[in-house]
Amino acid sequence: MQVNVIFQPTGYRGKICSGKTILEACQKFGINLESPCGGNGTCGKCKVKLEKILCNKESDFSNSSISPITEKEREILTKEEQLQNFRLACCTKITEDMVIFVPEKSEKGKQRILETSGSKLFHLNPGVKKYYIELKSPTLEDCRDDFTRVKDALLHKYRNLEKHISMDYKVMQTLSSLLRKEKYKITVTLWMDKEIISVEPGFNENIYGVAMDVGTTTIAAALCDLSSGEVITQTSSLNPQIIYGEDILSRISHCSINKNGLEEMHSLIIKEINKLLEELAASINRNVNQIYDMVIVFNTAMHHIALNINPEYLGQSPFTPVISQGLNIKARELDINICKGAYMYSLPIEGGFVGSDNVSVLISQEIHKQDKMLMIIDIGTNGEIDFGNREGVFSTSCATGPALEGAQMKYGMRAVTGAIERVKINSLSLEADFKVIGEDKWNNTAEVGGVKGICGSGIIDAVAEMYKNSIIGKDGTFNKKIVCPRIRRDEEGRMEYVLVWRRHTSIGEDISITQKDVRAVQLAKSALYAGAKMLMKKRNVDSVEGVILAGAFGSYINKENALVIGLFPDCDLNNVVVVGNAAGEGAKIALLSTDKRTEAEEVAKDVQFMECAAEKDFEMEFYNAMNFPHSEDEFPHIKHILDSISK
């Protein structure tokens, strides 16, 4: 007997033999229902709603001849769902003319679309996927080997897979006992749909990956659910290589000078990476071997050192990297402890000074897809700038030093609890109001407590406010004529501005901004500004249509103050956005989308790298950018502020 079925919301309809399951009907009528367990009633993904029995006005399913709810369904469907006539398509037989509603969530093929922090959309398409299969046990007549049985079962059930599937050597070692112990019901993890990197007992859909941004100073790591694209938890730590020097060049030189220098630093970073992986896995009560994929972005020096590749020639002109293209390396080759067969993917690097972290920033911000001429300024221990649009992007790297990250300043610190992240100076009293990370309110006479130092965004604010209030001049020099207890000479006779009195700090010292600190900010910002100008020349434009500020700032940066000190060329502040750690964001995106990895490989090839040192005008630009905001360039968008200073 044939029965009529109508599917909603598509409206697909047709006749099918009575007694077939809803899943079979879906397959017949081209509705792509999720069924990773292969119609086994175990994954619960093929939920559909019985809408209506056509000959029955009441649609009272309890009286219909449709197969009754099974034990498996009772386990998986909530009470609520059962009341609403939700069923598993694989367990339910159609025996009458009826209407079935297919929720979007149960439909496959409709790729899940995710959104970056910069509101860019991408499809969820991770590098590893899980497939549940059941094999027939071998007999004397069917003497295919275990691997071939697994491969054939995969290809038979998932017909869109490519035929050339291999198996990681480590998986082979224990395959036979696992298959037999699990009665030939297993979940296979495929890397790039071509290599079996894990085989697990029974049905197991948990699939995790980790994205890391390994910077000179900080390592940020995020654990993601690769089936939903969700970021489950994040963590970070200091790069332990810091004992070998704060900047890239001292790290490289440690490798060149000491016989085991590279090996030492490599081991140190791998140990730290493993610590973070343990921490992430533990936070969701999982083991690290349930992390099946990993993406890391680095600057070029960190890339080489972490991969145990000699970085010596990155520190010498012409700054040649050993390899630029993206690399898939078995994590175990690097002693990274995740799933035994898993790969570590490192995004391509651009060149000697522009690493995969910048490629990562680009795929997260996508300026290479825009019409507008946009500039990305990514502030880390090195500053990287990208400028352009869909017709071409240039990038460069500027030796900013770590001042804007809060390092190497007298009271500088990372953007963590206790750091001043915002500063305002009262123009009459020259007293400072400030806001500390971890507290909600502004202070000037703060309760004794948390204040420990000042982070990047606070430093930009402080210097800008000092300039706006003429505590320092256009050239950054302290105005020695002002009489105010906050402006004083330190024990060595150098000028400083006291931001917080000792009694309000937790470090037992007055927190101040010194003349040396101001100079460090000047050097950093002029390096960025000069780099930005050189890139604009490359594209023959004299203004930018938007600026994206990325990097290890605090959660907050005052865009106006950043412009007041001349961190970047004049721009409408409405078109300036702050995006935080865009490199880390890009790493997550690459973890969740192999299409974005492909995009990264293309971007890395297409972006043109400009070496500042090789540009003849660079030194002049650098010199001109030392002043606040600049010796020569106009800043019409903050003219009112600048005018009020000169008054």
Place this chain on the structure above:
Amino acid sequence: MQVNVIFQPTGYRGKICSGKTILEACQKFGINLESPCGGNGTCGKCKVKLEKILCNKESDFSNSSISPITEKEREILTKEEQLQNFRLACCTKITEDMVIFVPEKSEKGKQRILETSGSKLFHLNPGVKKYYIELKSPTLEDCRDDFTRVKDALLHKYRNLEKHISMDYKVMQTLSSLLRKEKYKITVTLWMDKEIISVEPGFNENIYGVAMDVGTTTIAAALCDLSSGEVITQTSSLNPQIIYGEDILSRISHCSINKNGLEEMHSLIIKEINKLLEELAASINRNVNQIYDMVIVFNTAMHHIALNINPEYLGQSPFTPVISQGLNIKARELDINICKGAYMYSLPIEGGFVGSDNVSVLISQEIHKQDKMLMIIDIGTNGEIDFGNREGVFSTSCATGPALEGAQMKYGMRAVTGAIERVKINSLSLEADFKVIGEDKWNNTAEVGGVKGICGSGIIDAVAEMYKNSIIGKDGTFNKKIVCPRIRRDEEGRMEYVLVWRRHTSIGEDISITQKDVRAVQLAKSALYAGAKMLMKKRNVDSVEGVILAGAFGSYINKENALVIGLFPDCDLNNVVVVGNAAGEGAKIALLSTDKRTEAEEVAKDVQFMECAAEKDFEMEFYNAMNFPHSEDEFPHIKHILDSISK
């Protein structure tokens, strides 16, 4: 000015600008001259002979305007060659009309053809090849990374290479310093023309590989020069796993019963493999890291154990292997110490009982390419038989035990110096003549010295001679009626025939063949015979057109005696050949020819495996084959011998 050039022996001719080198002329006229160093005057491969200056009857080259011999040529060409007007084509400029002779050796493209011990031909086409390149040093303008520079230089110079070339991760680690130290002149080793597995200083054409046959009892290894196909040196040793049992099943059961059993046996065999590799490399004063490729053949159990893959289910019906296909595994993953980036290739296995060693035998003997119905009998601790022709080959494995290898016999030993390899018994005196490996002459009253025991071929001879002289009967039982000092009871009252008196041995004991030894030979030969008969039934034939005897015999086996004891079905002895270790031979062939690897993958798929135990007639066949030569089958080709016995 244009000059005329004629090349011999091809007769190619044409005009070329005066001043061009002979190499350039060859390229122009389509003569494929060897020039691995790229015309750099360093490899010495492009030797040609100046034959004649056309306008000059004397052909006195010293008076010609042809560019004089260079320093490089003086270094490379012998005095003799210089006198004969040999020159390097890359160093010699053509300035007059002339005739040039190109020796075959200098011509490329004519693939080198090698011959197997069975007179089969194959092309030399190893899995690894070396390429010499010179790179330009990087500049600020040309900032390609080191890997890309290497790849681009390779592709530019060797235009027939595929574009997708990758680099082993380990090679990257030290690439940058090597390039700079060597002034960008390097030799690159490519695996399968697609992965760079080694980069070495300057021009280095030495390229070695090792082929191994890892058997249950013996490991045989050969070091080959991959540029000539020559086997440079060979060695062998006992499989150290023997402490866990002499046969496959006890090894497998050691793995199943003991938690670390597999790991123990795996480590043991890898240690032994590394010892052999060290020995081979040392014998030509090289380091193991100059071994760039490796092929190993195994039986299925050795395959799994050596690769650290759980072999448990090979020992239980239906005897399923974990993986059958050929495997390329980085040698370092297996802790095999050869060139860091090199692979170990293991030939495909056929099934639970027929390993890659049998596939190896097939590609060396090529019965799958013949019209005649041929049988291969490969005698090891397990006996493997293949039977068929180009229309199809069947194979099976027979549990012979190690008797025919000389093991588990009272005085049995491997075919090494001191082993009796041939035996004749005088029909009147029943005295034995014998020949010992390492000695030229036959003995009966041997000088006291070398005799230590008896190897496989000697055992077959001894048992056949005992049967021919009625010392044992058709059923293998000793004839107790003969009175002769050599026929006696041992200390436990069992019959034995003394082959060599104690005074002629170096072991202080009489060397004898016991009733138990004869039984072991009967069991072994009837297993082989029954297996052979089952295969003949599969192909519906009742005779074989030829027999190939392979395996760990001595260098000699008496074919007639083998037939007398019924080791294989009746066959014209002119069509029986003895080929020695054909599995080891196949391993060498696979090492030297990737085409033969491809053939192996096909053969492994095409050959049909017959499981003796699953055939209903097997036990009856086995029982009937216990007699000498057989209970029922006729042996017309040795009728005269058999008739003389029954007399």
